[in-house]
Amino acid sequence: MTPDPVRAGRAPIAVALDTPDLDEASRWARLVEPHVSAVKVGLELFTRYGPDAVASVRGGSGLDVFLDLKLHDIPNTVAGAARAVARVRPTYLTVHAAGGRAMIRAAADAAPDVLITAVTVLTSLDDGAIADMGFGATVVDAVRRLAVLAVDAGARAVVCSPQEVAAVRAEVGPDVVLITPGVRPAGTALQDQARVGTPERALADGANLLVIGRPVIRAADPGAAAASLAAQLRRALA
Numbered sequence: 667m668t669p670d671p672v673r674a675g676r677a678p679i680a681v682a683l684d685t686p687d688l689d690e691a692s693r694w695a696r697l698v699e700p701h702v703s704a705v706k707v708g709l710e711l712f713t714r715y716g717p718d719a720v721a722s723v724r725g726g727s728g729l730d731v732f733l734d735l736k737l738h739d740i741p742n743t744v745a746g747a748a749r750a751v752a753r754v755r756p757t758y759l760t761v762h763a764a765g766g767r768a769m770i771r772a773a774a775d776a777a778p779d780v781l782i783t784a785v786t787v788l789t790s791l792d793d794g795a796i797a798d799m800g801f802g803a804t805v806v807d808a809v810r811r812l813a814v815l816a817v818d819a820g821a822r823a824v825v826c827s828p829q830e831v832a833a834v835r836a837e838v839g840p841d842v843v844l845i846t847p848g849v850r851p852a853g854t855a856l857q858d859q860a861r862v863g864t865p866e867r868a869l870a871d872g873a874n875l876l877v878i879g880r881p882v883i884r885a886a887d888p889g890a891a892a893a894s895l896a897a898q899l900r901r902a903l904a
């Protein structure tokens with residue numbers, strides 16, 4: 667069943683715990699936990715600590731864990747990795763949609779209780795960057811095509827930037843969980859993100875879960891930053 671990212675009144679935000687230090691990540695998780703529905707464990711933490719990172723940030727909180735490993739390999743290898751990490755019960759596990767239909771299907775079959783989440787085009791890339799890589803399409807067309815392919819192959823969630831949410835929602839219908847990194851509250855720095863949008867716009871266009879890292883974890887008080895974003899979203903959703 668598709669989960670409702672708005673858990674017990676918490677905002678539909680996954681805080682990206684991007685740090686090489688597990689104690690710091692767990693501390694951030696406890697600070698944001700009253701306000702958000704999920705925390706995201708990415709490559710930086712997982713390559714250093716493995717499954718312990720998931721258990722540690724989850725704590726006893728009931729937070730969803732978004733395991734952002736962006737798997738991309740031949741189907742047999744991705745199936746093995748998905749089966750292995752399913753043991754730590756993440757709610758979401760990312761794979762690159764560009765790995766193709768058979769790879770996505772293999773991940774979905776190997777981890778049926780995990781929402782296989784297809785990353786379309788990284789939010790750090792713009793039209794110029796994907797032309798440079800030899801893609802003969804604009805970002806929005808590539809995102810749309812990869813989203814349709816991924817859902818057809820068994821992905822139950824899709825990652826795109828806030829700028830493509832409306833286009834992807836129109837293609838995949840209401841039941842797919844749409845997740846957007848590249849979220850920047852108005853007036854905050856882009857850093858290495860190329861395709862960004864505000865949290866309000868992403869939700870209004872049909873996103874279900876917003877991935878937000880540095881605007882929260884680099885704030886002087888990550889708990890207060892998460893609380894403030896959650897309040898902002900409650901107002902936008904009212």
Ligand SMILES: O=c1ccn([C@@H]2O[C@H](COP(=O)(O)O)[C@@H](O)[C@H]2O)c(=O)[nH]1
Nearest residue numbers: 682708787788789847848877878879880
């Ligand atoms: O296309 C993608 C896919 C994943 N990410 C991840 O989201 C966060 C964003 O962090 P910010 O600090 O808010 O930029 C980060 O962990 C990325 O690995 C993404 O940005 N874009």
